[in-house]
Amino acid sequence: MAQRQLRVRRIDPDTRGFADIINALNGAAAQKIYATDHIGDLVPDAERYMDQAAGMLAIPISRSPRDYVVLFRQEKVRSVRWAGDPHKPVEFGPNGPRLTPRESFEEWKELVRGRSNKFTTPELRVAETLRATLLEVVLRMADEASVHRREANERQELLIAELNHRVRNILSLIRGLIRQSRPGLEGNIEDFAKTIDQRIHALARAHNQITDDRWGPAPLRALFDAEVAAFVSDKKQRIHLEGEPAQLNPQAYSSMALVIHELVTNSAKYGSLSDNGDVNVSWARDKANSLVIDWVEVGGPPVVEPTRKGFGSTIIQHSVSYDLGGSAEIQFPPEGFRARFVIPAKHVVKPEENGETRVRAPHPDIAITSTDFDPQLIAGKSVLLVEDSLIIALDAEDVLRRLGAKKVATEATVPGAIAAIELERPDIAVLDINLGDTTSFSIADRLATLEIPFLFATGYGEQARLPDRLIDRPVIQKPYTLGILSRRLPEIL
Incomplete structure (x- = not known):
């Protein structure tokens, strides 16, 4: 059995037309329903889509920003009967500029376009009820969102306090270890x-x-x-x-x-x-x-x-x-x-x-702490060290020099590192993965293009993640030590 295809006709304006309508509605009262059988009364440029959307019922559901539920009605072409042609010019008769009795009451018909059926009073009452219901839903959703935001802020404050507590404890612990040792x-x-x-x-x-x-x-x-x-x-x-x-x-x-x-x-x-x-x-x-x-x-x-x-x-x-x-x-x-x-x-x-x-x-x-190392491991080589913490960078630079590095260039940012590579290409590079709010992956891509060996460093332990294109690159765990770099540098040399 053949199936009928249901064709749905669009009865809404295009995107630009809808934007013009919303801009016009924003100039009206935000708390009132707006109904019209002729959108052209609200938007002057509405004639181009009148055959699709001629009438409109706009239900405001918020103040700021102003949100609406907008219902459109398609054009309803209808014939209007006039007692006479309203556009007919006045003709002079025997009695001067007057309509003659016989011709003034001839019936005249006209097709009216660009208008929809008018919205009735019951329809407007239903729209007002719908508006009240939607306002309740929106307010309830806003309240729930506010509660979620407040709970999220409280969790964040608790997390920050806990992090602060742990960091202070770690610093105090290290200070105690140093003093007692x-x-x-x-x-x-x-x-x-x-x-x-x-x-x-x-x-x-x-x-x-x-x-x-x-x-x-x-x-x-x-x-x-x-x-x-x-x-x-x-x-x-x-x-x-x-x-x-x-x-x-x-x-x-x-x-x-x-x-x-x-x-x-x-x-x-x-x-x-x-x-x-x-x-x-x-x-x-x-x-x-x-x-x-x-x-x-x-x-x-x-x-x-x-x-x-x-x-x-x-x-x-x-x-x-x-x-x-x-x-x-x-x-x-x-x-x-x-x-x-x-x-x-x-x-x-x-x-x-x-x-x-x-x-x-x-x-x-993490296991390596041995101080047995080869002081000529990277003898004569220049090293690019990308690390965003000055103290850690100084410590890592000292370790690299003790392994024989001829020159260690330290950079803290992606642009600085890229510029350093273009100015003087290093023999090897050590890249901290996380540099503030960005990563060193773009630096790694440039080094890979130039075929310069490098390895990553991270303080995130097993949670550090590399993109697929860099997944085979070696990663060391911070802090930088002679033992760690002594074992891992030969892998890239």
């Missing part, structure tokens, strides 16, 4: 710098883990894996880990990062890992559901309790009790150092039984 009269600045660097990297590794799930719990095992990879990777088979899957909340994770860092480094310097011994680490829940961690060293040199306690010993002995409300028990039997830590249950999260326990290997860049 400062060497005595017999110390030297190189050892001091190395100790600070290692402790800050321990915090960076922990932070990398807990931000992996947007500041959520992270696995305890990953802390041990990261420290072992950073300092005793050649002895990792001598550290034995045993325990049920357990995660710590961010506060406990950061505190335990420093504790485990001090345990590993102390063992590597003075304990069983400095000799041919082993370290046995185990953890389990007790009756109170707290997490009990045992660190036992065996097979190393004879242990003697130190007469002077440094900052590292203070961290091991007091961090868990002070920061987490738990306890720490330290022993120095001759056969090997021992420590037991009890972390309260409120800081411990048990992974879901059917869920995957996330134990991710530490990022190789």
Whole structure:
């Protein structure tokens, strides 16, 4: 059976015509319905679309900006009967300039175009009711939008306050690490710098883990894996880990990062890992559901309790009790150092039984803190360093020069970097991905065109994203260190 095609005829003006109508309506009262059977009375240039839209009913639904619901009516051509031709000129008759009685009442017809049917009083009442209903809807939507904006502003203020709190805590923590780690009269600045660097990297590794799930719990095992990879990777088979899957909340994770860092480094310097011994680490829940961690060293040199306690010993002995409300028990039997830590249950999260326990290997860049490096790695080469923080740029420049760079040109912006490339092409480049409110991707594109090797740097950890065209380029994790650049620069040389 053949189907009928329904043809719909447009009865609205074109875009320019509609804009003219709205401009004309804005000059009228905003709170009144406007109805006409002849749009030409409102807009002089309406004749060109009168055959499509001749009449109009405009319903205002807001004040500022003025919004309307506009209904159009198509042209209704009709015949009008006149008693006489209204356009006929006056003719002089026998009695002067008067119509003659016989001819003045002859019927005359005229076709009227450009008008629609008039809007009736009931239709106008319905339009007014519709206007009131739409106003209620608009007001309700405006109220909801206002509530959403207020809630969003409150969330933003809370986020800013929380961010400010964390930044201040981090700055205070770093300041405390520096002050407490400062060497005595017999110390030297190189050892001091190395100790600070290692402790800050321990915090960076922990932070990398807990931000992996947007500041959520992270696995305890990953802390041990990261420290072992950073300092005793050649002895990792001598550290034995045993325990049920357990995660710590961010506060406990950061505190335990420093504790485990001090345990590993102390063992590597003075304990069983400095000799041919082993370290046995185990953890389990007790009756109170707290997490009990045992660190036992065996097979190393004879242990003697130190007469002077440094900052590292203070961290091991007091961090868990002070920061987490738990306890720490330290022993120095001759056969090997021992420590037991009890972390309260409120800081411990048990992974879901059917869920995957996330134990991710530490990022190789985060793990590297070694000061063993090749001072001739990039000897004689010029380097373009794009970094928008002056302090970080100065630190990175120092690292690059220690690796043998002949010249390091630093730039903070995309235009500055592009200009520097055109002025003097570098041999290699290191690009911070995020430069304020933009990225260094356009710089990377220019370097790729010129076949200049480069690598990216980021402080966003695993959340850094590269476009598809640059996805195969190497990315290092900030901060810039000799270890990180020593390992990654050979990839692009």
